[in-house]
Amino acid sequence: MNKVEGDIDKNLVNIPNNFDQKIKLLQQEITNKETEKFQNLEQQFKENYHSLELKIQKIEEENKDKITNLEKIIQQKDGKINSLEGEVKKQMSDIQRDQYKHLLKFQNEIKQIKSVNEANIKILKQKNKEKYQQLEKENKNKIENLEGIIKEKEVKITSIDGDIKECMNKLEVDNDQKIKLFQNEITNNLEQQFKENYHSLELKIQKIEEDNKDKIINLEKIIQQKDEKINLLECELKKANETVNALNKKIDNITKEQEHLFNFITKKPKYTQIKNKWKYFDNIRKCCEDNCVNTNTPIGKCKNGNGFIEIINNTDIKYNKCIEEENMEAHLNAENKFYKPKTDCNFASIFYYYEIKIKKEGTGYSAFGFRNTKEYILLNNNGYIYYESPSNTDEISRKIPSFSWKDGDVFGCGLVFPPTKMLEKHPYVFFTQNGNQIGKAVLLKEESDDYYELYLSLKIPFYRSKLWQRFGC
Numbered sequence: 001m002n003k004v005e006g007d008i009d010k011n012l013v014n015i016p017n018n019f020d021q022k023i024k025l026l027q028q029e030i031t032n033k034e035t036e037k038f039q040n041l042e043q044q045f046k047e048n049y050h051s052l053e054l055k056i057q058k059i060e061e062e063n064k065d066k067i068t069n070l071e072k073i074i075q076q077k078d079g080k081i082n083s084l085e086g087e088v089k090k091q092m093s094d095i096q097r098d099q100y101k102h103l104l105k106f107q108n109e110i111k112q113i114k115s116v117n118e119a120n121i122k123i124l125k126q127k128n129k130e131k132y133q134q135l136e137k138e139n140k141n142k143i144e145n146l147e148g149i150i151k152e153k154e155v156k157i158t159s160i161d162g163d164i165k166e167c168m169n170k171l172e173v174d175n176d177q178k179i180k181l182f183q184n185e186i187t188n189n190l191e192q193q194f195k196e197n198y199h200s201l202e203l204k205i206q207k208i209e210e211d212n213k214d215k216i217i218n219l220e221k222i223i224q225q226k227d228e229k230i231n232l233l234e235c236e237l238k239k240a241n242e243t244v245n246a247l248n249k250k251i252d253n254i255t256k257e258q259e260h261l262f263n264f265i266t267k268k269p270k271y272t273q274i275k276n277k278w279k280y281f282d283n284i285r286k287c288c289e290d291n292c293v294n295t296n297t298p299i300g301k302c303k304n305g306n307g308f309i310e311i312i313n314n315t316d317i318k319y320n321k322c323i324e325e326e327n328m329e330a331h332l333n334a335e336n337k338f339y340k341p342k343t344d345c346n347f348a349s350i351f352y353y354y355e356i357k358i359k360k361e362g363t364g365y366s367a368f369g370f371r372n373t374k375e376y377i378l379l380n381n382n383g384y385i386y387y388e389s390p391s392n393t394d395e396i397s398r399k400i401p402s403f404s405w406k407d408g409d410v411f412g413c414g415l416v417f418p419p420t421k422m423l424e425k426h427p428y429v430f431f432t433q434n435g436n437q438i439g440k441a442v443l444l445k446e447e448s449d450d451y452y453e454l455y456l457s458l459k460i461p462f463y464r465s466k467l468w469q470r471f472g473c
Contacts, residue, residue: 026084030077030178066186074179274336276354276454277314282331302328309458319364319458327459329365334454338370338415340427351416354454355432360407365459369413370429370452377429377442378457379411385431387442400439410434415452416441 280295287293287308293300298311301320307327309319321327338352356368358381367386369378375389383403388395405411412432418425430441 030080066190070183070186077179274352276334276336278311278317278332278454278456279335280333282333285329285331287328287330317456317458329457329459332456332458333371337451337453339451340417351414352452353412353414355410355412356456357408357410358405360405365457367457368411369431369455370415371455372452375444376455377444378455379413379431379439381405385439385442389445391445398439398442403438405433413454 279298281293281298283291283294287302287306288304290304292303293308293310300310302308302322302325305322305325307320307322307325309317309330309332311332312318317332319330341350358366365381367378367380369376371377375387378386380386383400385398385400386395387398410433412435414430414432415427416430417427427444428441429444431438
């Protein structure tokens with residue numbers, strides 16, 4: 001029993017001693033490593049210091065790398081501390097396991113002694129009863145003493161656990177403080193040196209900028225003057241080119257006008273006959289509802305007995321008056337249209353002209369002239385000229401003074417387009433009687449009109465009549 005107690009005491013005494021030694025070794029090792037790391041960092045910092053001015057743009061990256069290395073070192077220290085904590089916990093569990101084994105062994109011995117005593121009691125019975133009782137009392141006292149010793153040891157173990165935890169906390173705090181102090185010292189040194197170098201570089205840059213400022217300003221002024229001069233020359237060149245182009249164009253136009261003027265002066269006016277014929281019946285003015293006399297059937301009389309015209313040949317028109325029914329008004333258009341000239345005609349006017357001959361066989365209504373989809377200009381046999389266009393809200397009528405005509409008179413109608421150079425001039429229409437102009441010409445104000453058609457309107461209430469016409473321009 002004394003041997004067991006001695007082993008327990010020995011183990012309990014050795015545990016704090018071993019733990020203190022391990023803690024001292026750990027502190028020494030950490031101190032050595034920190035010193036070595038510090039020396040390495042200091043050496044590295046000294047080596048990098050000389051190249052700091054040339055590599056100031058890389059300072060942030062180098063600081064990041066150094067901070068990363070320090071973080072790695074801290075992580076390594078944390079790992080080592082965690083490893084030591086695990087080792088301490090393992091040793092504590094080993095102590096508890098050994099204690100538990102000793103207790104089991106002690107209990108087994110007690111059980112064995114008890115069984116032996118019980119056997120001796122049975123054998124000796126009454127002889128050994130007093131001795132057994134005495135031994136039982138002694139064993140009970142010993143057990144109580146052992147239990148007291150175990151409790152004292154447990155209290156001591158608890159105290160040792162507290163000391164271990166306190167030492168570990170102190171160790172962690174010391175390590176953290178040392179690491180933070182080390183980091184702060186390095187960071188402060190780096191920041192101080194960075195500020196000094198940065199300030200030195202700023203002074204150098206400021207000096208360079210001040211030295212070059214006047215040069216830069218002068219160069220900028222020179223460049224600006226050059227740019228202004230270039231822009232001025234470019235504008236003058238552009239104006240000169242525009243002037244040259246305008247003069248060339250003007251010369252070309254003058255040359256063309258001279259050619260046209262020469263041709264106009266040296267050559268006689270040219271007249272070209274345009275073959276034309278009456279062809280198209282107006283679908284609004286019909287002979288009857290059946291429209292039996294029409295563009296496709298221009299020859300013949302109205303089947304319903306109405307008075308209407310017929311085209312005897314291409315240029316002769318006859319009005320067949322009615323017998324019992326009504327004389328209808330007829331409108332005709334010629335086959336070919338008169339178009340506005342598309343090409344330039346600077347000095348000569350283009351005009352179209354045609355004549356008709358009316359045979360008077362009685363009173364009636366007749367009119368002729370030009371028209372298109374927008375307007376018409378007519379000379380009526382009552383001596384009035386009628387003009388209607390979209391630009392005029394009402395029809396314009398103009399009486400020809402002292403107008404009269406007799407059977408066989410020849411009436412003419414002309415359409416004149418002024419030279420294309422005269423933009424302010426408008427086309428106009430005039431009328432003639434037996435070769436002489438009658439009335440005033442009518443200006444055509446619709447500039448968008450590109451063509452005009454020959455137009456005839458005829459109605460004979462009581463008498464038959466014939467019309468002859470000839471075309472020319």
